[in-house]
Amino acid sequence: MSNQSNDDDDASNAIYINLTVPPNVEPGVDSLTFEYNGNEMEILIPEDSVAGDVLRIQVGNSSSHRRDAATKSSSLMDELNGLEDDDVNDTKLVQNNVREGVATVTLGEGLKSTVTLQLLEELPKNGSSSTVFDREGDGTANCPWPSGIVLAQSLTSKMGIEYLTNMLKHSDGDQSIDCMELGSGLGTCGIALAHALASIETPSITSYQIVLTDRGDETIALLRENIDRNCTFGGANKKLSVTPHPLTWGNELLTDCSAPKKFNCIIGSDLLYNSRESYEPLLNTIQQHLHPDGTVILSVRWRKPELEREFFRKAEKLGIIFVNWKEFEECESFKGRCPARLNWSEYGSPECECSNEYFLKTNVSVGNVTKSLAAITEDDMECMNDEEYASFEEKQIQIYVAGYSAKKKGRKRDFDRIN
Secondary structure (H helix, E strand, O other): OHHHHHHHHHHHOEEEEEEEOOOOOOOOOOEEEEEEOOEEEEEEOOOOOOOOOEEEEEEEEHHHHHHOOOOOOOEHHHHHOOOOHHHOOOOOOOOEEEEOOEEEEEOOOOOOOOOEEEEEOOOOOOOOOOOOOOOOOOOHHHOOOHHHHHHHHHHOOHHHHHHHHHHHHOOOOOOEEEEEEEOOOOOHHHHHHHHHHHOOOOOOOOEEEEEEEEOOHHHHHHHHHHHHHHOOOOOOOOOEEEEEEEOOOOOOOOOOOOOOOOEEEEEEEOOOOOOHHHHHHHHHHHHHHEEEEEEEEEEEEOOOHHHHHHHHHHHHHOOEEEEEOHHHHHOHHHHOOOOOOOOOOOOOOOOOHHHHHHHHHOEEEEOOEEEEHHHOEHHHHHHOOHHHHHHHHHOOEEEEEEEEOOOOOOOOOOHHHHO
16 A cells, blocks of 8 residues: 555656657657756657657656755755856746646736636647647746746736736836736746736726747647636726747747837746856847836746846846835735845845845744755755745745836836836
């Protein structure tokens, strides 16, 4: 009985990625390669496969996922001081699946009624379809991540609705409001933003357009499915549209216009996890598409602060100033969940006394034991239950907002002053 129970636990905590069999390969001979957890892996294509089949590959479970990044029992403070791009700790997938392949995320209390998103983690199987999707990325788009859940819930909280309402008042009378999510994945945050805007009474605004972006045909198709399933507003807000579009950072969003489309609001979550090589393309995309009076809302789960700080430094050189989202930090709903009150130049810096104090005085639970955030090791993370791990994650999440500084040419308002 004991062995059976363990097997059941492993199955329920399994982590999968999906690979599409491409055309012009020989099953039983050719292999597919993919990247997971910083490692390149290879799997033989099964002999009975045909082009277009989706192979569901188990790459680990939630327990092993926590310890794959390192076998040493170094503390979190030790890990924060590392500088290698490929030494980034992975995050356990914290989600509640009502059935296999569907993740649920309950949005904030600021909406007129309770909304629980039902997010497909993979495309529905259709035996009659012969479509072969272009798959890009490392599989991280196929799950909701803790920082995205926090951002989605904050945007739809009472605080978030009030913040967005005030943001719309500063839109200089724009009759059409355009918003974009970068790195949408399943669309958690972009769909949440749509629900938030649909709940705001704005007679002067004639239309909202929300664009959810990511890479790869399969990801875009999955986004379209999730939009169709979760963006039903009962016909009460016909002026709001939500659409998916492919976008690779560094490139412009393809539109009918010759100039890049400008967005009043750009949102994103967990965009800095990969490596600093992506920061410049990401910032180029933000710069190309941010309206002169636009706002960026970025949810960050810190992993390697010394590396990730480079993103914010580069942003300032472009005149894009990131500051703490004060309304979020002061909101009672999130004070306990995300208690960090450090700016981006302070978090995880060993030279910063307030950062060291945060890690030493902020406690998390490991079983029946309370430990400081600074003392948490890989072994501790392995021993945490899902609730403890979710709390551990959220204590390393912050949300920043940004806009162009007053010194930026053509700037109409001072972002620091209004925030």
